[in-house]
Amino acid sequence: MEHSLQASNYRPERKIDEIADFMADAVRPADFPDHVLRFRNDRAAATVGLASLDDASWIDHFGRFQPLPQAQPEPLALRYHGHQFRVYNPDLGDGRGFLFAQLREEELAGGRLLDLGTKGSGLTPYSRTADGRLTLKGAVREILATEMLEALGVTTSRSFSVIETGEALVRGDEPSPTRSAVLVRLSHGHIRIGSFQRLAYRGERDHLVRLIDYCLRHLLAREPGPVPALTLLDAVVERTADLAASYMIAGFVHGVLNSDNIAITAESFDYGPWRFAPRWQPGFTAAYFDQSGLYAFGRQAEAIHWDVAQLAQSLAELAETDALVTSLRRFPEIYVARMSERFLWRLGHEAPDGESAQAFVIAAIGALQQSDVAIDRFFFDWRHGPRADGPYVGTPWETVRDAMAPLPPRPGALHHDYWRGGAPCSMHIDEVESIWSAIAGRDDWTPLAAKIDAVRAMGAAHGAPPPGPGRI
Numbered sequence: 001m002e003h004s005l006q007a008s009n010y011r012p013e014r015k016i017d018e019i020a021d022f023m024a025d026a027v028r029p030a031d032f033p034d035h036v037l038r039f040r041n042d043r044a045a046a047t048v049g050l051a052s053l054d055d056a057s058w059i060d061h062f063g064r065f066q067p068l069p070q071a072q073p074e075p076l077a078l079r080y081h082g083h084q085f086r087v088y089n090p091d092l093g094d095g096r097g098f099l100f101a102q103l104r105e106e107e108l109a110g111g112r113l114l115d116l117g118t119k120g121s122g123l124t125p126y127s128r129t130a131d132g133r134l135t136l137k138g139a140v141r142e143i144l145a146t147e148m149l150e151a152l153g154v155t156t157s158r159s160f161s162v163i164e165t166g167e168a169l170v171r172g173d174e175p176s177p178t179r180s181a182v183l184v185r186l187s188h189g190h191i192r193i194g195s196f197q198r199l200a201y202r203g204e205r206d207h208l209v210r211l212i213d214y215c216l217r218h219l220l221a222r223e224p225g226p227v228p229a230l231t232l233l234d235a236v237v238e239r240t241a242d243l244a245a246s247y248m249i250a251g252f253v254h255g256v257l258n259s260d261n262i263a264i265t266a267e268s269f270d271y272g273p274w275r276f277a278p279r280w281q282p283g284f285t286a287a288y289f290d291q292s293g294l295y296a297f298g299r300q301a302e303a304i305h306w307d308v309a310q311l312a313q314s315l316a317e318l319a320e321t322d323a324l325v326t327s328l329r330r331f332p333e334i335y336v337a338r339m340s341e342r343f344l345w346r347l348g349h350e351a352p353d354g355e356s357a358q359a360f361v362i363a364a365i366g367a368l369q370q371s372d373v374a375i376d377r378f379f380f381d382w383r384h385g386p387r388a389d390g391p392y393v394g395t396p397w398e399t400v401r402d403a404m405a406p407l408p409p410r411p412g413a414l415h416h417d418y419w420r421g422g423a424p425c426s427m428h429i430d431e432v433e434s435i436w437s438a439i440a441g442r443d444d445w446t447p448l449a450a451k452i453d454a455v456r457a458m459g460a461a462h463g464a465p466p467p468g469p470g471r472i
Helices: 002-006 042-046 055-062 136-151 193-201 205-218 228-250 297-314 321-328 331-347 354-370 375-382 395-404 429-442 446-462
Strands: 024-026 036-040 076-078 082-084 087-089 099-104 113-119 158-169 178-187
Touching: 036 055, 036 136, 042 158, 055 158, 076 099, 082 193, 113 136, 136 158, 136 178, 136 429, 136 446, 193 205, 193 297, 205 228, 228 297, 228 321, 228 331, 297 321, 297 331, 331 354, 331 375, 354 375, 354 395, 429 446
Parallel strands: none
Antiparallel strands: 024 076, 036 158, 082 087, 099 113, 113 178, 158 178
């Protein structure tokens, strides 16, 4: 089927060659004993001209990692450092993944430069004591996370392919031996805050300048301006504030918001111990090892802002300190504004002014914190208008109803059949475990397929989220 790619919207790129000499190491993919295709995201593949691949070719490229036509000839493991739970670690880098290829997205979808990156594809120079593999359960969980986040308007990587690889893996946090897989993600770049931290740590000023230029031209679509480092930080502040807001409105807890997990494009990626919070509980955590609650639901904006401050520190030799600090201080204001915009978007309402929107959001969050109402249940129920029944009685909900009065419904907000159902589509941990149990116990993949269909229907019902600041 390779010939059909040439007549499609398939447009390979090799922009990474501009920085690969100091940002990456060529690696070899693992030679897996088996290749069973479990998931292919044809919706995403259509945006980069790969939906025409038959299954055999798909496995060759995304299980055996034979190069795509005119794409880079060998995988590249990216180099980076980062703070992990606020402790600096210079021994990081792609330890079980690599950049496999770059492609240009179709113009109707934005025309962005996209990366196909892997997880579980074998050992690299940065694997340390690990085996470079991924459990099949981890791959399934990432499919569920990315599909749900995309449907809820979060700018996220997309799970592109999952192939079961026939190895038995031993893990300490799930029953072992367990099944193995290799995952491919479609992302808007894999450059992260930790990429800049590594260069600053090593004193590679010239390489910092080149990386800034690469990001501005190919990932952020910004003119460099008189101080390119400051232009970069401004863009990252805007985008990451929106990312933090989108997590909250989705009720999502990433779990590990280390600086090496924050992409310079502020596209959410790398899903490990994620959870969707059942209720609006600021202290809810996703990772069992986050005993201090550093990355708890209500602390995610703080955590992301702290990470962006580490980017600013990495740029300190390339811009004035006062200007970098001024840029960082924009984060809270942007975050608050995006919280309101995204909250009302999920609710299907418009805001005639920012003050009314913020008053409503404050009232709604206050009521949610005082009640047992699930986050997804609230957004589903109140999309139809103010409620005065069921759990929505009492003083806090009266305040919410009053605050909602000046906020008109968005035209067409209830047109989709999804809103005529009896319950919202959710992604709580018991549902995730039930889907995995069907796969692990009887190799039944139908609950996963059904859930993806339900999530995509919910996404269609919500429609496109409000455009974020500085996004392309």
